[in-house]
Amino acid sequence: MRALVSRLLVATALLSAPAALSAHRQWLLPSTTIVSGTDNWVTVDAAVSNDLFYPDHFPMQTESIQVWQPDGSTGAIQNAAKGRYRSTFDVQLDKPGTWKIGTASTNVSGSFKLNGEDWTVGRRRGPPRGPEGAGRPAHSVATAADIPAGATDVKLTEMSSRNEIFVTAGEPTATVLKPTGKGLDMEPVTHPDSLVSNEPARFRFLIDGKPAAGLKVTLIPGGKRYRDSEGVMELATGADGVLEVKWPAPGMYWLNATTTDNHPATPRATERRMSYTSTLEVMAP
Amino acid sequence: MRPTSVLLLGGALAAPATAGTVTVTVPRLSVAEYHRPYVAVWLEPAGGGTPRTLAVWYDIRKAGNEPGTKWLSELRAWWRKGGRGMAMPADGISGATQAPGPHNIALPADLKPGAYVLNVEAARETGGRELVSVPVNLPAGNARATGKAELGAVTLSAR
Numbered sequence: 001m002r003a004l005v006s007r008l009l010v011a012t013a014l015l016s017a018p019a020a021l022s023a024h025r026q027w028l029l030p031s032t033t034i035v036s037g038t039d040n041w042v043t044v045d046a047a048v049s050n051d052l053f054y055p056d057h058f059p060m061q062t063e064s065i066q067v068w069q070p071d072g073s074t075g076a077i078q079n080a081a082k083g084r085y086r087s088t089f090d091v092q093l094d095k096p097g098t099w100k101i102g103t104a105s106t107n108v109s110g111s112f113k114l115n116g117e118d119w120t121v122g123r124r125r126g127p128p129r130g131p132e133g134a135g136r137p138a139h140s141v142a143t144a145a146d147i148p149a150g151a152t153d154v155k156l157t158e159m160s161s162r163n164e165i166f167v168t169a170g171e172p173t174a175t176v177l178k179p180t181g182k183g184l185d186m187e188p189v190t191h192p193d194s195l196v197s198n199e200p201a202r203f204r205f206l207i208d209g210k211p212a213a214g215l216k217v218t219l220i221p222g223g224k225r226y227r228d229s230e231g232v233m234e235l236a237t238g239a240d241g242v243l244e245v246k247w248p249a250p251g252m253y254w255l256n257a258t259t260t261d262n263h264p265a266t267p268r269a270t271e272r273r274m275s276y277t278s279t280l281e282v283m284a285p
Numbered sequence: 286m287r288p289t290s291v292l293l294l295g296g297a298l299a300a301p302a303t304a305g306t307v308t309v310t311v312p313r314l315s316v317a318e319y320h321r322p323y324v325a326v327w328l329e330p331a332g333g334g335t336p337r338t339l340a341v342w343y344d345i346r347k348a349g350n351e352p353g354t355k356w357l358s359e360l361r362a363w364w365r366k367g368g369r370g371m372a373m374p375a376d377g378i379s380g381a382t383q384a385p386g387p388h389n390i391a392l393p394a395d396l397k398p399g400a401y402v403l404n405v406e407a408a409r410e411t412g413g414r415e416l417v418s419v420p421v422n423l424p425a426g427n428a429r430a431t432g433k434a435e436l437g438a439v440t441l442s443a444r
Contacts (some may be wrong), residue, residue, distance in 0.1 A: 036358040036369070039350060194365060194397045283361050285416075 026060060026277060027254055028102060028165045029053045029222075033193050033281040035169050038137070040093045042167045044077075044101065047086035052254045053279075055086035055220045062087045064105060068176040070097025070169075098193060102164030102278075108144045108266050110156035121147065121156060127212075139163070144266060157216065158264035161275040168193035181209035184259065184274035189242060195282040197250040204242045205257060211241025215257055219245060222252040237258035250284040305392040305424065307339060309405050310437030313385035314412070321382035322409040322435055325363035326390055331400035331420060336366045340390045341379045359408040362416050364420060366404075387438070398424050407435040 029045040045053070046060035050205045067075030080089040081151055084149040091101055109122035119139040143145060160183040166176070172191045177183035189202035219233040237243045247253075255278045264272035308328060326340040341363075344353030354373050358364045373379050403421050408414040415435035421428035428441040 003321050034364065034369075035360075036356065036364070037352065037354050039352060039355060094402075196365065283365070285362065 018031055022156060024048045024050055024057060025052065025220075025254060026254070026280055027269045028060075028163060029252065029262075030101070030167055030279065030281070033167050034283075035093055035167070038094050038096055038169055040169060041090050042099075042101075043050050043088060043090045043231035044087045044165070045088050050085075051086075051224050052220050053252060054225065055124055057085065057115070059083055059087040062089050064103050065089060065101065066103065067091055068100040069176060070095050070099060070173050071153060071173045072178075074100070079232050080140040091167070091168040093167060097174055098166055098168045098191070100166055100246070102162065104160075104164070104180075105163045106160040107198040107266075108269060110144075110154065110157050110269070112147055112151040112154040114151050119151070144268060147268075154268055156264075156269035157271045158266045158268065158269045158275060159273045159275075161277070162186075163277040165279050166192040167194055179209060181206075181207050182265070183208065183272075184212065184257065184276045185209070186255075186257075186276050186278065192278070192280055195247070195280055196285050197247040197282050198285045201247070201280075201282075202242050203245070203255075204240070205237050205276070206241055207259070207261070208263070212237055212257075212259070213237070213239045213241055215241070215259055216245075217243050217255065220254045221249065224277060229261055247282045250282050253280045253282060254278075255280055287406060291425070304394070305441060305443040306343065307390040307392065307403065307405075307437070308387050308440045309340075309390065309437070311383050311385045311407070312432070312435070312437040314395070316412065318411050320412070321384060322407040322412070323360055323382065324407045325360045325368060326403075326405050327363060327366065328396070328401045328403055329341065333342055336404075337393070337396070338363070338367060338375070338378055338394070339439065341368070341371075341375065342382045343373070345374060345379065345381050346430045356408075356410070359414065360406045361408075361414070362404065364404050372443040392441075396423060403428055403439070403441050405436060405439045406430070406434075408437055435444070 007075055026048050031043045046062060047055040049055055049057040050061055056094040062080040063173060069075040072185045077089040077091055092258050108124055111118060111120050117139055121141055121144055147154060159257050172193050179187045187204040187206055195201050205215050215237040217235050221231045224230055235243055260271060260273045261272055261283060301435060307327060320358045324342040327336045327338045329336040343357055345351035357368060400422050402418050404418045406416045413435050415432050417430050417432045417436050419428045419430040421441050425443050429442060430439045
């Protein structure tokens, strides 16, 4: 549990939301994932909270939200607004096919010593915490490249995360589903906008383009307030990296996978933490 | 309404080898706000294969920012089975929404003999949605099923 909490914290930290010591989940909730024609818009809620999909904690930043149009080219969000508990934005689905909307980021954080003092990397949070930290200058640099030459005890962790949703106008297409080959990818076997509750769905997870065998994946249905159990499904991928999901009911599901390894792309980093998040809409048959 | 009737009549007059008629009954509902349902009728080969849409009834007159096609995806089973790949209006297939009562749809002349599942799906604005599926052997077989809420009797009679 503790490991899970700390991994989820990574995702939370990337949002530059206040560092709260609990398993807050970052989520994107589209108003729909299936539309008819190219006159439609999708409106998306974006927030960080414990329960899905109740915005009751912090809004997600919208500056880093990206849009991939069906042909793979870059699109744009519109009407972005930040509320107390959630952000919201729109995407005009003016081309047929499958759109991808979300965030993809890689950050590096860590620490080093300089002249006997502790410094941090990638944490822009002002002076060190605690009573002894008050009044001291922020011993922090923004990126690994800013580490001074005389630094010792350099410990760096690379954190890469994706959070993406898929919306299809008309017939589904696969251009935006292609894995990037970098970090943790989800490559749908079942199209994410063709999910129906009476058919199992399959998704392949890849790390640097290779099947992620035995990867733990969490799925949580929305609407916890209207049932007793959280309804969490803790699943794992097979040897081929494929996850099979049997849906208990139609609805919106939050999917998250986190893992660590020691193959970071960042020079001097020793550890890599990877997170993949999506929201999937499962239709009734 | 009128183009549909003409097209259906045209199909019937062709007097094909696998002539037959699907009859879909739109039920009369006692509700405060009634809108005629969107309806899709399609045949799926029983052993899998490409579904064939026989009829789609939607609001063909509504245009502008929110054309009648906007809500076709609410026929969610049909949409997933192939509706999302069709261009509307579809010649000989699409037409206006229909009033309560029985409506006849001629089976296409070039339908291959075999085992099929006849599907009729209805979705109504401010109302419900229902899918009625019934197996049928063509060209000789007959089929009959009845919806519970959004559809009345659904029959297929070979001739």
